[in-house]
Amino acid sequence: MLTEQKFKSFKDFIQDSSRDEIIWMSGYLAGVSDKNTTATPPAQPEIVASTEKLVITVVYGTETGNSKKIAAKLASVLKSKQHKVTLKALDQYNVANLQKESTLYVVMSTHGDGETPSAAKKFYDHLYAKQHDLSNLKYAVLALGDSSYPLFCKAGEDVDTRLDELGAIRLLPLEKSDLDFYPVSEAWISNIVNHLPTTANLLAPKPQPKQAKNGKHFYKGVVQSHINLNDKGSLKETFHIEIGTEEAIYYLPGDSLGIVPVNTDEDVQEILSLLSADKNKTVTYKDEQFTLLDLFKTKVNILHLPVRIIEKYAKLIESELPLIRLDxxxxxxxxxxxxxxxxxxxxxxxxxxxxxxxxxSSSPYAHGNNEIHITVGRNKFWVNDKEKYGFCSSHFAGLNEGDEVTFYINSNDNFRLPLQDKDVIMIGPGTGIAPFRSFLFHRDDESAPGRNWLFFGDQHFHKDFLYQSELLSLFDSGLLTRLNTAFSRDQKEKIYVQHRMQQQSKELFNWIESGAYIYICGCKDTMAKDVEATLINIISQEANINEEQAAGYLNRLEDEGRFAKDVY
Ligand SMILES: Cc1cc2nc3c(=O)[nH]c(=O)nc-3n(C[C@H](O)[C@H](O)[C@H](O)COP(=O)(O)OP(=O)(O)OC[C@H]3O[C@@H](n4cnc5c(N)ncnc54)[C@H](O)[C@@H]3O)c2cc1C
Ligand SMILES: Cc1cc2nc3c(=O)[nH]c(=O)nc-3n(C[C@H](O)[C@H](O)[C@H](O)COP(=O)(O)O)c2cc1C
Incomplete structure (x- = not known):
């Protein structure tokens, strides 16, 4: 195969090389022949004997806790194999350390419209901010996502690509996991253990990523009850909606109902007429066949299109369009x-x-498995001085008894009731009350002996006290041990739930110290941040420790599953 001259040079070269160098070269040559390219050689990984202890960092970027759970499991498996493992949330990870790391495993979900979880943003921006030399780093990424979103696992995918671009050595191909992440994450963990950066493993063929599976089961239901919980004159519309099904629905308090809303008939008709298209024409979209009517009604998003689509459309019609979101x-x-x-x-x-x-907002124990309740606030916003409504919440607002609803269950093991004898503190203003209505009915049905404390808030006592009569009767019955309300606009000074918590500082801390579980649900950007800051303040004040120590205290509660958030 080689000329005599080449063969001689090759033999001479090998004679001067150590065994490890030869092993590395054979891997490199296999890679080169695979790609049929003579690209720059990959950075040479540091090779350790398989019995040697590795120094490993496991980081996670999470919004709802799934990535954290997987990262913690990986860390504990690696620790049990005697490796030195550090587990960190990405917002607590010192990005300056990246160049000093030797082995890094990243578990990261995608949120918003293809974005990182908020706690992972700093890490992500750091990676993209400038060129870092990461040639000493070996890594693997598990990306969590939901394939119903257009940018499936985008954040994890970006991190995987960027680490590769920066010269880091990919130990395993990027693994993408859909909502039903457990089988994929378990396989990923065992692949990691089998492909730690040891001599033999680096040369072994890499496993192929599993096909991500979307394990959604869709239920068909009918609206049985549809009530606006706000009174006349309120600025809000919050609907209590009960949906009945023939098929038993499997869910637990803490889960949410997922729905893919359908477009309005008027919008669909307008689009069909602008396209001068026959509504019955069959088209193929993502390997499935639809009539144009069904496609525009049930499948594709036609509202507030992201700029990336405007760009594609401009290219398609070879015209310049303003790069702004449009219907x-x-x-x-x-x-x-x-x-x-x-x-x-x-x-x-x-x-x-x-x-x-x-x-x-229902409980399978208290309400049975053939009905499910939700609490939907109609989303309102202003565009050019015109009031507009959110797409899906408007769809729910416009439903009538007897209308059909197709939905799935989005389970959330990170927001679960504790054992029956434990105390719970629930902070849920506005629609944040929803899971706590479920918790309370569940505990009532179980006759759980643990105490229950609810903080609820909204704008006005008379118009916006959601589920007022139910909550008051749960209080009268003793199921609700304490109920504190904050109505922000009933007086000159704004009063929110966090102010009520601060007023109850001593008692709240007593509950926490005696083992209570704390839950927050509702608005992420304002309420949840203020409530968390207040909790830290209360802990600092009552335990007589500084803010940093108090934040550490709250982090420990979170790690123990005693502090959970379901915020949006
Ligand atoms: C885990 C979880 C639990 C949740 N639980 C609840 C709950 O119990 N109750 C509840 O009510 N909600 C809940 N939500 C929120 C809910 O999922 C929706 O996000 C909410 O109803 C808004 O959706 P929408 O389709 O009505 O609004 P969208 O149409 O998606 O609009 C959302 C926002 O996008 C912007 N926007 C949209 N269209 C335009 C436009 N044409 N021009 C300019 N800006 C625009 C506006 O800022 C608007 O407020 C939850 C969310 C999560 C993630
Ligand atoms: C509001 C919202 C937006 C989401 N956006 C995306 C997305 O753009 N792409 C994606 O793949 N997954 C998306 N997801 C799905 C999450 O990534 C998925 O639920 C994941 O398991 C969450 O993991 P975490 O608990 O670690 O944050 C979204 C989920 C929610 C609730």
Whole structure:
């Protein structure tokens, strides 16, 4: 195969090389022949004997706790194999250490519209901010996501790609996990253990990533009750919706109901007429066949399109468009699809409707397995001085008794009731009350002896006290041990739940010290942050420790599963 001259040089070269060098070269040559390229050689990994202890860092970026759970499991498995393991949340990870790491495993979910969890943003931005030399780093990434979203596992995928670009050595191919993440994460952990950066493993072929599975089971139900919980004159509309099913629904308090909303008939008709298209024409979208009517009604998002689609559309019609979010009907009206463009090419740039989640406000024990309740606040916002409504919450607001609803259960093991004898503190203003209604009915049905303390808040006592009569009767019956309310607009000074908590500082801390579990549900950006800061303040004040120590105290509660958030 080689010329005599080449063979001689090759033999001479090998004679001067150590055994480890030869092993590394054989791996490198296999890689080169695989890719049929003579690209720059990969950085040479540090090779250790398989019995040697490795120094490993496991980091996670999470919003709802799944990634944390997997990362903690991986860390404990690696520790049990005597490796020196550090487990860190990405917001607590010192990004300056990245260049000093030798082995890093990343578990990261995707949130928003293809974004990192908020706690992982600093790490992500750091990776992309400048060129770092990560050639000493070996890594693997597990990306968590939901394939119903257009940018499936995007944040984890970006981190995997960027680490590779920065010269780090990928120990395992990127693994993407769908909602039903358990089988994939278990396989990933065992692959890691079998492919630790030891001599033999680095040369062994890498396992192929598993096909991510979307384990959603869709239920068909009918609206049985639809009530606006706010009174006349309120600025809000919050609907209590009961959905009945023939099939038994399997869920637990703490889970949420997922729904993929459908577009309105008016919008769909307008789009079809702007396209001058026959509603019964069959088209293929993501390997499935639909009539155009079904496609625009149930499958593709036609509202507030992200800029990436506007860019694709501009390219398709070879025209300049302002790069702002617009509804599809406005785009088609302003910049019509030109005749020479195939309908299929246009459809291919559209993205599926993303699901929305609603915390379940019923309990399978108290209400049975054939009905499920949710508490939906109609989302309102202003565009150019015009009041507009959110897509899915409006869909729910407009439902009537007898209407059909198709939904799935989004389970959340990170937001569960504790054992019956434990005390719980629930902080849930506005629609944040939903899972706590479920918790309270569940505990009532179980006759759980643990104490229950609820902080609820909204704008006005008379118009916005959601589930007032139910909560008051649960209080009268003794199931609710304490009920504190904060109505922000009933007096000059704004009063929120965190102010009520601060007023109850001593008692709250007594509950926490005697083992209570703390839950927060509702608005992520304002309420949850303020409530968490207040908790830290209360702990600091009552335990007589500084804020940093108090934050550490709360972190420990979170690690023990005694502090959980379900915020959005
Ligand atoms: C785990 C979880 C639990 C939840 N539980 C509940 C619950 O119990 N109850 C509840 O009510 N909600 C809950 N939510 C929130 C819910 O899922 C939805 O996010 C909420 O109802 C808004 O969805 P929407 O389709 O109505 O609004 P969207 O149409 O998605 O609009 C959302 C926002 O996008 C912007 N926007 C949309 N269209 C335009 C436009 N044309 N121009 C400018 N801006 C625009 C606005 O800022 C608007 O407020 C939960 C969320 C999560 C993640
Ligand atoms: C509001 C919201 C937005 C989401 N956006 C995406 C997304 O854009 N892409 C994706 O793959 N998954 C998305 N997901 C799914 C999450 O990544 C998935 O539920 C994951 O298991 C959460 O893991 P975590 O608990 O570690 O945050 C989204 C979930 C929610 C609730």
């Amino acid at each position: 599809l009907k406005n785009i088609l009206a302003l910049y019509p699809l030109t005749k020479n463009i195939l309908l299929e090419d246009f459809i291919a740039i559209l993205e599926p409707i993303t699901p929305r989640l609603y915390s379940i």
